[in-house]
Amino acid sequence: MRIGAMILRILRQFIHDKRTMALMFIAPLIVLSLMSLVFSGKEYHPNIGVVSQASSLSTAMEKLGAKVLIYNTEPLATQALDNRDIDALITLKETIPQVLIEGSDPSINKSVQLLLEKSMNQVSTTQVQFKPEISFLHGSLDMAVIDRFGPIMIGVFIFFFVFLIAGISFLRERTTGTLERLLSTPIKRWEIVIGYVGGFGIFTLIQALLISFFSIKVLGIMMVGNFGYVLLITILLSMTALTLGMLLSAFASNELQMMQFIPLIIVPQIFLSGLLPLNTLPLWLQKIGYVMPIYYGADAMIDVMIRGKGWSHISTDLYILLLFSLIFSTLNILALRKHRTM
Amino acid sequence: MINNDDQCVISVQHVNKEYGNKQVLHDISLNVFKAEIFGILGPSGSGKTTLVKILIGMEQRSSGDVYILGTLMPKLNMLQQIGYMAQSDALYTELTALENLEFFASLYGVRGQHRSQRIQEVMELVNLKEHLYKQVGQYSGGMKRRLSLAISLLHEPALLILDEPTVGIDPILRQSIWRELRSLTAKGTTIVLTTHVMDEAEKCDRLGMIRDGELLAVDSPQALIDATQSSTLEEAFIHYGGIRS
Numbered sequence: 001m002r003i004g005a006m007i008l009r010i011l012r013q014f015i016h017d018k019r020t021m022a023l024m025f026i027a028p029l030i031v032l033s034l035m036s037l038v039f040s041g042k043e044y045h046p047n048i049g050v051v052s053q054a055s056s057l058s059t060a061m062e063k064l065g066a067k068v069l070i071y072n073t074e075p076l077a078t079q080a081l082d083n084r085d086i087d088a089l090i091t092l093k094e095t096i097p098q099v100l101i102e103g104s105d106p107s108i109n110k111s112v113q114l115l116l117e118k119s120m121n122q123v124s125t126t127q128v129q130f131k132p133e134i135s136f137l138h139g140s141l142d143m144a145v146i147d148r149f150g151p152i153m154i155g156v157f158i159f160f161f162v163f164l165i166a167g168i169s170f171l172r173e174r175t176t177g178t179l180e181r182l183l184s185t186p187i188k189r190w191e192i193v194i195g196y197v198g199g200f201g202i203f204t205l206i207q208a209l210l211i212s213f214f215s216i217k218v219l220g221i222m223m224v225g226n227f228g229y230v231l232l233i234t235i236l237l238s239m240t241a242l243t244l245g246m247l248l249s250a251f252a253s254n255e256l257q258m259m260q261f262i263p264l265i266i267v268p269q270i271f272l273s274g275l276l277p278l279n280t281l282p283l284w285l286q287k288i289g290y291v292m293p294i295y296y297g298a299d300a301m302i303d304v305m306i307r308g309k310g311w312s313h314i315s316t317d318l319y320i321l322l323l324f325s326l327i328f329s330t331l332n333i334l335a336l337r338k339h340r341t342m
Numbered sequence: 343m344i345n346n347d348d349q350c351v352i353s354v355q356h357v358n359k360e361y362g363n364k365q366v367l368h369d370i371s372l373n374v375f376k377a378e379i380f381g382i383l384g385p386s387g388s389g390k391t392t393l394v395k396i397l398i399g400m401e402q403r404s405s406g407d408v409y410i411l412g413t414l415m416p417k418l419n420m421l422q423q424i425g426y427m428a429q430s431d432a433l434y435t436e437l438t439a440l441e442n443l444e445f446f447a448s449l450y451g452v453r454g455q456h457r458s459q460r461i462q463e464v465m466e467l468v469n470l471k472e473h474l475y476k477q478v479g480q481y482s483g484g485m486k487r488r489l490s491l492a493i494s495l496l497h498e499p500a501l502l503i504l505d506e507p508t509v510g511i512d513p514i515l516r517q518s519i520w521r522e523l524r525s526l527t528a529k530g531t532t533i534v535l536t537t538h539v540m541d542e543a544e545k546c547d548r549l550g551m552i553r554d555g556e557l558l559a560v561d562s563p564q565a566l567i568d569a570t571q572s573s574t575l576e577e578a579f580i581h582y583g584g585i586r587s
Contacts, residue, residue: 176430176432176433176435177428177429177430177431177432178432178433178434180400180428180430180432181426181428181432181446181493182449183400184398184400184421184424184426184428185421185446185449185450186418186419186421186422186449186450186451187449188418339400340399340400340416341399341402341416342399342416342417342418
C-alpha cells in the first residue's frame with residue numbers, strides 16, 4: 001500500500017518534470033546514434049602526396065582507395081604534410097621509396113601503414129622486392145593511443161568539470177536568493193559575471209596546472225611543445241566552459257536539471273573533438289564540430305603537445321575560444337536583465 | 343502628487359503589474375514618509391513581495407512611477423541608500439557569518455576599519471556576536487533570519503525594505519528587533535516592511551492593506567480600526583476586503 005503510494009508519487013513527479021522524462025527517454029537515443037555514427041564510420045582512406053610524378057607504388061595505392069596528390073616540389077609537399085592536407089609523403093631515393101608519415105594520429109598512422117603493406121604486395125609481384133623507409137614528421141611508430149587521446153581528454157575534463165561546477169554554483173545563487181540579494185546592492189551586472197570569471201579563473205588555473213602536469217609528468221603522455229601554451233589553452237577552454245555553464249544554469253531549476261546538460265552539451269563535444277577521426281563522418285556532423293568549444297581546444301592541444309607547434313599555429317583556435325567566452329559573457333550579462341534591468 | 347518633498351521617501355504612483363494576462367497589482371498609489379515604519383499588510387499571494395521588488399527595481403512595473411528620495415526608479419546608485427532583506431535568507435551557507443558580512447559590506451563599499459566596526463555593531467544588534475565565526479550552515483532558521491537582517495543594515499541605509507522580517511524568530515527576539523527598528527527610525531531611517539501577521543502590523547506607524555493586488559486602505563492602525571468601527575485590525579481588514587467583494 002505504502003509502496004504503491006511511493007511508486008505513484010515518483011511517477012507523478014516524473015510526469016510533472018517533463019524535462020527529466022524527455023532526457024531519460026530521448027538523450028540516450030541521441031548519444032547512441034552519435035556513437036553509431038562515430039564508431040561505424042567508413043574505412044579511412046589516407047591522402048598520399050608524391051613529388052613531380054606518380055610512382056608505381058602510388059598508383060597501386062590509388063587503386064586501393066587512397067587519394068594521391070602530386071606536388072611540384074618537395075618543400076611544397078612537406079608543407080602540405082605539415083598542414084595535414086596529406087597524411088603521408090612518398091619520395092623516391094634511387095629506387096627505394098621514402099615514406100614520411102605526418103604521425104600525429106595513431107589511427108591514421110595505422111591506416112597508412114596498412115595501405116603501404118597492401119600496395120607493396122601488389123607492386124612486388126611485378127618488380128623486384130624493395131623495402132620502403134618509413135619516417136615520421138611528428139610522433140613515432142611507438143606513439144600510443146593515449147598520446148593522441150591525452151591532449152584531448154585534458155581539455156575535455158577541464159571543460160566538463162568547470163562547466164558543471166560553475167553552472168551549479170550560479171544556479172544555487174539563483175535558487176537560494178543570494179543572486180537577488182547581490183542584485184539589490186549597487187553591483188553592476190557585468191561585475192557579477194566578471195567576478196565569477198575571475199574567481200573561477202584562479203581555481204581553473206590551479207586545476208589546469210594540476211591536470212596538465214599530472215598527464216605529462218606522471219602519466220607520461222607525449223609532450224613536445226611548450227607547457228605555457230598548454231596552460232593558456234586550458235584556461236581559455238575553461239573560461240568558455242564557465243561562461244557557458246553560467247548561461248545554461250538559467251535554463252535549469254535545480255542541480256538535477258543542470259546535470260541533464262551533460263549528455264546534451266558535453267558528450268557530443270567529446271565525440272566530435274577529434275578523439276576519433278572526423279574525416280570519415282558525414283559532412284553535416286563534421287560541421288557541427290565547428291560550433292563546439294572543445295573542438296578548438298583539442299585541436300590546439302594536439303598542435304602543442306604532439307606537433308610541438310607554437311603561437312602561429314594555435315592562435316586561431318585560441319581567438320575562437322576567446323570569442324566564445326566573450327559571447328557567452330555578454331549573454332550572461334543580458335540574461336541578468338531578467339532579474340534586474342539596470 | 344508630491345515627489346520632490348524631502349519628507350516623502352517613497353512615492354508610488356499608479357503602479358500596475360501584469361504577468362502575462364494576470365494582473366497582480368492594480369493601480370497602487372501610496373507615499374511613505376521619512377522616519378516612519380510603513381507596513382504592507384496582506385495574506386500571502388496578495389502582491390506584497392511584488393510591490394517591494396518593484397520599489398527597488400528588481401521587478402519591472404507594467405505602468406506607473408516609483409520615486410525614491412525624489413529619484414525615479416529604477417536607478418542603480420539609489421541601491422546604495424536602500425537596505426533590502428528578501429523573504430529567503432539569501433546567505434552563503436558554506437561561508438561563516440563574518441565572511442558573509444564582509445562580502446556584502448564590500449559590495450556596498452564599506453571597507454577597512456569602518457567595515458569591522460559596522461560588522462561588530464550589526465551583529466550585536468541582532469544578538470549574534472558570539473556566532474560570528476560560525477559557518478552559516480550550522481545556524482538555526484531564526485539565526486539566519488537575524489544575520490540576514492544584520493547584512494541589510496551594514497551600510498546604514500536611509501531606507502530599509504524588509505520582506506517578512508520576523509518570520510521564524512522567537513517572540514523575545516522579535517521584540518528586541520522591533521526595538522531596534524524603532525531606534526533606527528529615531529535616527530531618521532525609513533522602514534518599509536511586509537507582514538501577514540496582524541499583531542506585527544499594529545506596531546507600524548502606518549499600514550497599507552493589500553489583497554489580490556489591490557490597495558484597500560492606507561492609514562495608521564488605530565485610524566483603520568476606528569474608521570471601520572472594528573475592535574481589531576483583523577476586523578478592519580475583513581471590513582475593507584468585504585466592501586469590495
